[in-house]
Amino acid sequence: MLATPVLGITVLIVAVERFAGFGMFDPARGGDPVLFQHMFWFYSHPAVYIMILPSMGVVTEIIPCFSRKRIFGYSFVAFSSIAIAVFGFLVWAHHLFVAGISVYAALIFSLLSYAVAVPSAVKVFNWTATLYKGSIHYDAPMLYAFGFLGLFTMGGLTGLFLAALGVDVHVTDTYFVVAHFHYIMVGGALMGYLGGLHFWWPKISGRLYPEGWARLAALIVFLGFNLTFFPQFILGYVGMPRRYYQYPAEFQVLNVLSTAGATVLGVGYLLPMIYFLWSMRYGKPAPDNPWKAAGLEWQTQSPPTTFNFEVPPVVTWEAYNYDEIDAGHKQEVKVVG
Ligand SMILES: [Cu+2]
CATH class of the missing domain: 1.20.120 (Four Helix Bundle (Hemerythrin (Met), subunit A))
Structure with missing residues (x-):
């Protein structure tokens, strides 16, 4: 939502330049081509995170289920997603190291790019720790x-x-x-x-x-x-x-x-x-729950009915509590109204 409008604005400026002779990016008309690269990558670096973050979420669902273990360091996994999303906006110029930006700017963007590795590594270590001593399927x-x-x-x-x-x-x-x-x-x-x-x-x-x-x-x-x-x-x-x-x-x-x-x-x-x-x-x-997964979507039928649940369920444990499922307990189901 924050990055894509910048791409829209960039494309609009290119159109105005082509069709109205406006000099924004074309050096022959007094424009700056590196500015185009800045605007393009201000969108295009975060775009990569738009694609990878949901996939990280998927993996965070799968690994606990097939290790029969609670996700290790839940809040670290969750907050590192936010950290990656925020840092994603601060590193775009690492695509411009040879485009003629100043060494000072390049140094700062190099350092910020390294910073993205920290929350990414936090996730990898937490996924690996979830596997540790798990019952892997x-x-x-x-x-x-x-x-x-x-x-x-x-x-x-x-x-x-x-x-x-x-x-x-x-x-x-x-x-x-x-x-x-x-x-x-x-x-x-x-x-x-x-x-x-x-x-x-x-x-x-x-x-x-x-x-x-x-x-x-x-x-x-x-x-x-x-x-x-x-x-x-x-x-x-x-x-x-x-x-x-x-x-x-x-x-x-x-x-x-x-x-x-x-x-x-x-x-x-x-x-x-x-x-x-x-x-x-x-x-x-x-069946409703072929993986014996703990998430709420597995408590309804496959595929779910129009309103997801015939009877509103009462959540009695968190989504990764595999101890409860493996002990044979069931989420409560309560009739309301
Ligand atoms: Cu990038």
Whole structure:
């Protein structure tokens, strides 16, 4: 809500410049092209967090359920989301380190970019601590959550390389940036959403998906993803620029590996599309709570009725209290009115 209007204003200014000859970004008309980059990234950096934060929420639902444990450090997990959202507005100029901004400004934005790593790491440590001594179930949603955990961590750690001014100059506009971005957006965000889709599919559709196929697909997505994007870290580091289709012969092997990986990844995405569609007609009917999850949505039928609950439920424990569920207790259901 705060960032997107800035993109709208930027596009409007570009239109006024093109159609009315107004000089805002075009140096030939007295404008400043770096100002365009500032305005574009003031929106586009927070946009990444708009995509990753809900996925982090999904993973925070899945990990306690399939570890049969309360989420470790609930308030730290919750407040670190707010910290990430706030810091997301303060780091946009890390995309401009080679655009001619002052060294002083670059130093401040470098430091602020490092600061984002703190709440991100808080989350990773809390998810990991939730797994510790948990009773882990390797169902498909959890496999995606594991994928998220490892790949988001790699995306985050390579972000630290990019926040370092000297290293950023070396890898700006190379495949290293492409790989980093996709480890966050695909390895992180998309993995989380695929996990969430499997987790809530019985609730959404009222049908169970085929678990064996789903685990296989999760494995293929994980392998295909790494085969696609890991070679790009190396390619970028040795100097392969992004947006080029020609390159020296020594870059060939890594480029072919990456292309092959994209094909594997494609198969990994196609499989869920097929078995989800299949399950809508042929899948076994889903019980109300197939995962024995503690969240309130699992207390109503699958799929929920028009008003979610036939009878208003009374919440007698918090959403992550797996001890109560595993002890065989039930949420109270009370008739009102
Ligand atoms: Cu950024």
